[in-house]
Amino acid sequence: MEKKITLGIFGFGCVGQGLYNVLHHTKGINATIKKICIKHKYKKRPIDASFFTTDRNVLLNDPEIDVIVELIDDVPAAYEIVKTALKKKKAVVSANKKMIAEHFEELLQLQAENKVSFLYEASCCASIPIIRNLEEYYDNELLNSVEGILNGSTNYILTHIFQHNKSFEKALKEAQELGFAESDPRLDVEGYDAKYKLMIILVHAFGIVLHPGDVFNYGIQHLNDFDIRYAKEKNMTIKLIAKCRKVGNRVYALCMPKFVPVSDTLNKVNYEYNGLILEGAFSETQFFMGKGAGGNSTGSAVLSDISALTYDYKYEYKKMDQHLNYKYSNDHILEVFVRHNGKDVINPNDFESISVRYASSEYSYIIGKINLQQLISMKWLTSREINVILTENNT
Numbered sequence: 001m002e003k004k005i006t007l008g009i010f011g012f013g014c015v016g017q018g019l020y021n022v023l024h025h026t027k028g029i030n031a032t033i034k035k036i037c038i039k040h041k042y043k044k045r046p047i048d049a050s051f052f053t054t055d056r057n058v059l060l061n062d063p064e065i066d067v068i069v070e071l072i073d074d075v076p077a078a079y080e081i082v083k084t085a086l087k088k089k090k091a092v093v094s095a096n097k098k099m100i101a102e103h104f105e106e107l108l109q110l111q112a113e114n115k116v117s118f119l120y121e122a123s124c125c126a127s128i129p130i131i132r133n134l135e136e137y138y139d140n141e142l143l144n145s146v147e148g149i150l151n152g153s154t155n156y157i158l159t160h161i162f163q164h165n166k167s168f169e170k171a172l173k174e175a176q177e178l179g180f181a182e183s184d185p186r187l188d189v190e191g192y193d194a195k196y197k198l199m200i201i202l203v204h205a206f207g208i209v210l211h212p213g214d215v216f217n218y219g220i221q222h223l224n225d226f227d228i229r230y231a232k233e234k235n236m237t238i239k240l241i242a243k244c245r246k247v248g249n250r251v252y253a254l255c256m257p258k259f260v261p262v263s264d265t266l267n268k269v270n271y272e273y274n275g276l277i278l279e280g281a282f283s284e285t286q287f288f289m290g291k292g293a294g295g296n297s298t299g300s301a302v303l304s305d306i307s308a309l310t311y312d313y314k315y316e317y318k319k320m321d322q323h324l325n326y327k328y329s330n331d332h333i334l335e336v337f338v339r340h341n342g343k344d345v346i347n348p349n350d351f352e353s354i355s356v357r358y359a360s361s362e363y364s365y366i367i368g369k370i371n372l373q374q375l376i377s378m379k380w381l382t383s384r385e386i387n388v389i390l391t392e393n394n395t
Contacts, residue, residue: 002310004030005091008059010037010081011071012045012052014179015095015122018299019071020047029307031067035059039072060084067309069302070094073182079103086110086118093305095122095298098187101196104209108317117314122301124197125150125274127290129304131315134204139318141280143205145245148276149269150197150255152293153181153188154220154240159270161228162237168223180272180293191217191240191255198242198253205244206251206326207319214328216376217255222387226363227339236261238389239269245395249325252332252372258390259337330372335393339365341385350374367391 009016016036023031036051037059045052059065060081068085070078070092078099085092087110094100100107100120111118121131149155153175160171172189175181187193195217202208220240231238236259244253260267265287269275274292279285291297333352340346342364348354354368380386 002030003312004032005067005306005310006065007031007033007067007069007306008035008037008062008065009033009069009071010056010059010078011073012036012038013071013073014295015298015302016071017046018295018297019069019302020299022296022299022303023306026303029303030310031306034062034065056081060088060090065090067091067093067306069306070096071302072096075099075102082107082118083110086114086116089114089116091117091309092119093122093302093309094118094120095302096120097123097193097196097200101199101212104199104203108209111314117309117312119305119308119313119315120200121305122298124200125276125288125290126152126292126294126301127297128274128276128288128292129301130201130276130288131204132304132308133288134201135315135318138205138278138280138283139316141283143246144279144281145243146198146201146205146276146278147241147243147245147266148288149239149266149274150194150242150276150292151188151191151240152272152274152291153185153193155269155274155292156180156272157189158220158238158240161223162232163270168220175272178272179295186221189219189221191219191242194240194242195255198244198255202244202251202253203317204315204319206246207317207322207324208251208326208328209320210253210328215253215255216330216372218257218381218388219255220257222384223257224339224387227387227389230337230339230365231259234259236392237267239266241266241390246326247332249327250329250331251326252328252330254334254372256388256390258394259392261392264392330376332372333369334372334375335367335369335391336375337365337367337389337391339363339387339389340380343385345380345383345386350378
């Protein structure tokens with residue numbers, strides 16, 4: 001039976017305003033906003049000033065507020081807010097993937113100890129309900145892999161590079177102006193944002209809780225004109241791909257750029273959209289696509305969680321309860337394209353095998369197979385003169 005809930009919201013930026021908009025255009029959800037906690041008291045805002053406070057305790061200590069909605073970008077502050085709310089037995093909705101990924105074990109324990117819901121659909125793919133699908137539709141499915149585009153900002157940049165011949169810098173600036181990328185874009189372009197989302201998906205897909213340092217991420221910050229020309233000559237684009245796959249009883253995960261053939265399903269996912277391909281033992285392959293960035297699309301996912309709370313919905317973490325005993329391991333062979341400047345910084349002996357070597361006066365590259373554990377240990381990964389891209393031949 002649906003119940004009425006009263007909301008206390010932290011943050012009124014892009015997502016907070018998106019939530020306010022979608023909540024006030026939706027008639028079927030029995031939820032009202034009582035107070036919104038913001039950082040800057042005198043900033044001009046589009047709704048009445050009586051909604052706002054700068055004191056977090058006004059929300060956390062109000063017995064009438066039974067749901068805290070956390071939508072801020074300050075990770076330490078978000079963690080304290082969520083932790084305090086759960087201890088006070090308030091349900092929590094969050095969109096903060098970095099905070100959740102960094103504190104997953106503790107947050108799991110807190111919601112169990114205090115018998116309250118902690119929902120975070122908006123933290124992963126904005127308008128795509130991937131967490132709910134993994135929890136409900138795929139609860140007893142033996143998943144083989146989840147792979148896709150989880151970051152709308154980098155996808156917007158890469159789309160403009162390949163479809164509109166824009167430079168990386170110009171495409172990034174446009175993404176920032178449209179609110180798809182932060183003023184400090186490193187979280188997006190270096191692959192951290194997609195990795196944090198992947199870590200959340202891992203829990204619901206395979207029952208594995210990890211720390212951020214366990215999962216390898218390598219972004220698009222080293223992409224140059226040579227890489228782009230190579231992709232176009234081979235009738236491919238480049239996408240930033242996040243992926244987790246089960247091989248036997250082991251699971252590996254990573255976030256890296258990948259050459260994607262123009263005929264591939266993920267090549268249809270452009271601009272700020274996200275796309276996911278799920279492969280199951282019984283359901284085989286299914287494809288999800290939707291907006292992965294923007295205030296209204298992320299606000300709609302937050303609203304979905306608020307709606308679920310009116311029916312006392314909780315994640316059951318069914319993959320953890322099934323005791324599947326999957327082991328996480330980076331011991332997996334990848335095929336990669338490594339572009340370099342021709343200097344002897346890359347040792348061919350680091351590769352299991354090399355299928356292509358190319359050298360020119362401009363740039364050189366190697367295509368070869370390398371163990372993911374070995375790749376992670378390579379010091380040349382940080383060089384701006386080197387870029388690593390997954391080939392289309394990886395499974």
